Amino acid sequence: MPISDCEVRDPRMRRTRQLLQGALRTLMQSKSFDEIAVQDITEAATVNRATFYDHYTDKYALLESMVAGGFHQLLHERNVSYDGSCPAAVSAVILATCDYLTGTKAGDTACQRQSAFEPLVEAAVTAAIRRVLMAGMPKSASVADLPPEVIATAASWAIYGAVKEWFNTPERPSAEYVVPRIMQLVLPMLPSATSIEASVSGHR
Amino acid sequence: MPISDCEVRDPRMRRTRQLLQGALRTLMQSKSFDEIAVQDITEAATVNRATFYDHYTDKYALLESMVAGGFHQLLHERNVSYDGSCPAAVSAVILATCDYLTGTKAGDTACQRQSAFEPLVEAAVTAAIRRVLMAGMPKSASVADLPPEVIATAASWAIYGAVKEWFNTPERPSAEYVVPRIMQLVLPMLPSATSIEASVSGHR
DNA sequence: CTATATAAACGACATAAGTTGTCTAAACAT
DNA sequence: ATGTTTAGACAACTTATGTCGTTTATATAG
Numbered sequence: 001m002p003i004s005d006c007e008v009r010d011p012r013m014r015r016t017r018q019l020l021q022g023a024l025r026t027l028m029q030s031k032s033f034d035e036i037a038v039q040d041i042t043e044a045a046t047v048n049r050a051t052f053y054d055h056y057t058d059k060y061a062l063l064e065s066m067v068a069g070g071f072h073q074l075l076h077e078r079n080v081s082y083d084g085s086c087p088a089a090v091s092a093v094i095l096a097t098c099d100y101l102t103g104t105k106a107g108d109t110a111c112q113r114q115s116a117f118e119p120l121v122e123a124a125v126t127a128a129i130r131r132v133l134m135a136g137m138p139k140s141a142s143v144a145d146l147p148p149e150v151i152a153t154a155a156s157w158a159i160y161g162a163v164k165e166w167f168n169t170p171e172r173p174s175a176e177y178v179v180p181r182i183m184q185l186v187l188p189m190l191p192s193a194t195s196i197e198a199s200v201s202g203h204r
Numbered sequence: 205m206p207i208s209d210c211e212v213r214d215p216r217m218r219r220t221r222q223l224l225q226g227a228l229r230t231l232m233q234s235k236s237f238d239e240i241a242v243q244d245i246t247e248a249a250t251v252n253r254a255t256f257y258d259h260y261t262d263k264y265a266l267l268e269s270m271v272a273g274g275f276h277q278l279l280h281e282r283n284v285s286y287d288g289s290c291p292a293a294v295s296a297v298i299l300a301t302c303d304y305l306t307g308t309k310a311g312d313t314a315c316q317r318q319s320a321f322e323p324l325v326e327a328a329v330t331a332a333i334r335r336v337l338m339a340g341m342p343k344s345a346s347v348a349d350l351p352p353e354v355i356a357t358a359a360s361w362a363i364y365g366a367v368k369e370w371f372n373t374p375e376r377p378s379a380e381y382v383v384p385r386i387m388q389l390v391l392p393m394l395p396s397a398t399s400i401e402a403s404v405s406g407h408r
Numbered sequence: 409c410t411a412t413a414t415a416a417a418c419g420a421c422a423t424a425a426g427t428t429g430t431c432t433a434a435a436c437a438t
Numbered sequence: 439a440t441g442t443t444t445a446g447a448c449a450a451c452t453t454a455t456g457t458c459g460t461t462t463a464t465a466t467a468g
Contacts (some may be wrong), residue, residue: 010445037425048448110462151389156365158393161357162358169353178350183346184348189390214415241453263457
């Protein structure tokens with residue numbers, strides 16, 4: 001039973017996990033994810049195949065941890081703190097999701113383009129988005145008599161779904177164009193937005 | 205290369221595919237999906253293992269086609285026509301999604317409970333929801349200057365995400381309770397809802 | 409009813425996935 | 439510095455995956 005990726009004290013574990021992640025990263029530049037065997041990864045990482053299973057249950061788990069890590073880093077680079085105010089954070093998260101899919105940030109994320117639509121990756125990304133939304137949400141907030149968890153999940157999936165569809169659009173407009181529009185689409189779902197809506201009471 | 209599931213003329217193909225689906229259904233009542241090998245499925249279906257690959261590329265493809273079929277049937281039982289008016293259809297779809305996850309309708313769907321959260325299944329369900337939403341959406345409609353495809357995807361993901369989170373809630377309320385609330389959460393995303401909101405201009 | 413085509417059965421094969429147990433080496437506390 | 443703890447290397451093994459070619463049975467058209 002492999003151990004969680006974050007908070008790995010032992011430098012040996014850090015080392016091998018980084019080797020494995022780096023190997024997968026490299027391999028994904030030439031092959032698609034499901035063409036890559038565990039053996040390929042371990043060979044590229046100069047790590048024994050059995051060792052792989054000491055860290056991840058399978059190659060999907062490795063991919064998932066890479067994605068989660070990459071996305072979190074992307075958020076961090078954009079200074080999206082987990083306790084930021086909601087509307088600004090939402091905008092940043094949407095933009096980060098766009099960047100993540102398009103792979104604007106070379107290096108870390110470029111390789112993930114091909115596998116971006118693997119359902120497992122999607123699950124990892126929505127989970128990351130959800131975490132941000134939950135953090136930026138007033139505790140025990142409810143929009144339609146629904147608990148914050150439900151709202152956060154729905155909103156995170158909506159964001160990812162919208163960005164994904166945008167990404168798939170041929171001749172898609174720029175991220176700068178869609179981000180505010182997706183935000184407009186999603187904001188009504190979020191508690192702070194409702195209060196804004198209530199206070200303004202007549203918009204545009 | 206296996207052929208699409210719908211419109212299979214040859215009764216031999218129908219037979220074997222039904223056997224395979226039934227076998228997976230049965231097996232999933234005792235094992236979780238990833239504990240099931242292709243060999244297990246074919247043995248239970250009294251079908252040669254090689255034959256399996258004449259129909260599905262792998263066990264995930266089989267699962268996906270089962271899910272899509274089951275969900276569509278569930279919608280059909282609820283008389284959700286693909287050209288129905290939006291608000292009513294949305295409510296029905298949300299309810300159908302709840303039913304699908306809880307497996308209220310025994311037989312077809314009960315077995316899928318355990319694997320309901322497999323990302324691949326989720327992708328199949330959201331795709332099915334999206335199809336309904338797209339059908340019930342005025343062509344070339346746009347909410348926030350976004351194309352209907354983006355809206356439909358975002359909404360379908362939001363619906364599934366909300367229902368999923370509700371389903372995971374310990375001591376969750378009844379489906380009858382959440383459905384209208386999830387609807388309230390999601391409707392602002394949809395074109396017909398915006399017009400309603402605009403006309404009412406002061407809710408509740 | 410017969411001929412054709414098409415699907416399933418079957419066996420065999422190569423490759424990949426996981427598992428297990430032992431031994432070695434690196435980390436870290438005292 | 440030393441001993442205990444824990445991770446990695448390695449080999450061997452079991453099981454599962456996916457493919458191929460041939461043979462047999464069934465469906466359907468004429």
